[in-house]
Amino acid sequence: MRVLIVGAGATGGYFGGRLLQHGRDVTFLVRKQRAAQLARHGLVIRSAMGDVDLPAPPTVLAADLRAPYELILLSCKAYGLEQAMIDIAPAVGPDTTILPLLNGMRQLDLLDARFGANHVLGGQCVIAATLDEQGGVQHLNQSHSLTFGERTGEASGRMQRITSTLADSDFDARPSAAILQDMWDKWIFLASLAGITCLLRGSVGSIAAAPGGSAAALALLEECRAVAAHSGHAPGEATLQRARQVLTEAGSTLTASMLRDLQQGHAIEADHVIGDMLARADPQHAAPALLSVVYAHLKIYEAGRSPAQGT
Numbered sequence: 001m002r003v004l005i006v007g008a009g010a011t012g013g014y015f016g017g018r019l020l021q022h023g024r025d026v027t028f029l030v031r032k033q034r035a036a037q038l039a040r041h042g043l044v045i046r047s048a049m050g051d052v053d054l055p056a057p058p059t060v061l062a063a064d065l066r067a068p069y070e071l072i073l074l075s076c077k078a079y080g081l082e083q084a085m086i087d088i089a090p091a092v093g094p095d096t097t098i099l100p101l102l103n104g105m106r107q108l109d110l111l112d113a114r115f116g117a118n119h120v121l122g123g124q125c126v127i128a129a130t131l132d133e134q135g136g137v138q139h140l141n142q143s144h145s146l147t148f149g150e151r152t153g154e155a156s157g158r159m160q161r162i163t164s165t166l167a168d169s170d171f172d173a174r175p176s177a178a179i180l181q182d183m184w185d186k187w188i189f190l191a192s193l194a195g196i197t198c199l200l201r202g203s204v205g206s207i208a209a210a211p212g213g214s215a216a217a218l219a220l221l222e223e224c225r226a227v228a229a230h231s232g233h234a235p236g237e238a239t240l241q242r243a244r245q246v247l248t249e250a251g252s253t254l255t256a257s258m259l260r261d262l263q264q265g266h267a268i269e270a271d272h273v274i275g276d277m278l279a280r281a282d283p284q285h286a287a288p289a290l291l292s293v294v295y296a297h298l299k300i301y302e303a304g305r306s307p308a309q310g311t
């Protein structure tokens, strides 16, 4: 199966690197700067789950995309999605499947509108990863799951082909018959984690140690839960219990990738992760207070960044 990974960033570089290491037919769609960086340093993954060193990972620039790929793994940030959809268009043929790994839900609507829902699977990844100064992928924890599925829940032929392509590559490839619920479950957790760690500028453990910290994290989770329920995707009790436990764990060093981006002065997915959650709240009730504060906080950060700071 020919696989195109859009972006050799933290997540794309990680999962694409692992697939390449296991002999899969993978090419990274990159821009000139990243192409030069990969040519100079190779694709390096530093991970407690095993390092990877690939001296010359296959890359392609958008201008050189010709034939369709069977699978496109989309691992750009939400603010790069419009451009990415333009760039991948030549790689999308009648039999192409697009598997987005972005956090949130809105990517599905945008991809459906651009390419047709029949081309788009649901997907998500659970990992903590970032790029270092030389473009190496630093895997920061021991989670590395990639979950994917037909939004109908069907065990289709393409699901079987993708499952065997992603299997046995030293990460947890998880086909799912309930991918929309999985994505919502992750989104409410992530929006709470990103929201509270960015607002209070600390890890889960430091927030838990501060007066009122865990109560604020739980209140934010409750607002997100209500949005999910209003959208027809209420999380199950076990999912909620786990989210509550992870968001309040004493001593935990967990943060969201959004906090890492913010601390490095990078662009953040404020509209996609928090703004869209807020937009889906039940209009019959008052706007969720904490989500509103988090969103305002992130928009002030965005407004203070100069355009020269890029992404």
Ligand SMILES: NC(=O)C1=CN([C@@H]2O[C@H](COP(=O)(O)OP(=O)(O)OC[C@H]3O[C@@H](n4cnc5c(N)ncnc54)[C@H](OP(=O)(O)O)[C@@H]3O)[C@@H](O)[C@H]2O)C=CC1
Pocket: 006, 007, 008, 009, 010, 011, 012, 029, 030, 031, 033, 034, 062, 075, 076, 077, 078, 080, 083, 084, 085, 087, 101, 102, 103, 125, 126, 127, 128, 129, 130, 131, 257, 269, 311
């Ligand atoms: N990092 C993490 O731990 C996690 C991230 N996520 C989610 O995964 C998604 C991706 O995040 P992450 O991997 O961290 O992001 P990164 O910023 O590390 O990587 C995104 C990459 O996509 C590239 N890219 C964007 N648009 C294009 C394009 N048109 N053509 C070629 N390359 C492109 C960027 O390239 P360039 O450098 O040229 O801009 C960049 O290298 C986000 O939605 C995030 O929320 C989910 C779970 C964990």
Ligand SMILES: CC(C)(CO)C(=O)C(=O)O
Pocket: 103, 125, 126, 127, 128, 189, 190, 193, 255, 256, 257, 258
């Ligand atoms: C939920 C978490 C921490 C793990 O995948 C994440 O998605 C992120 O940091 O963006």
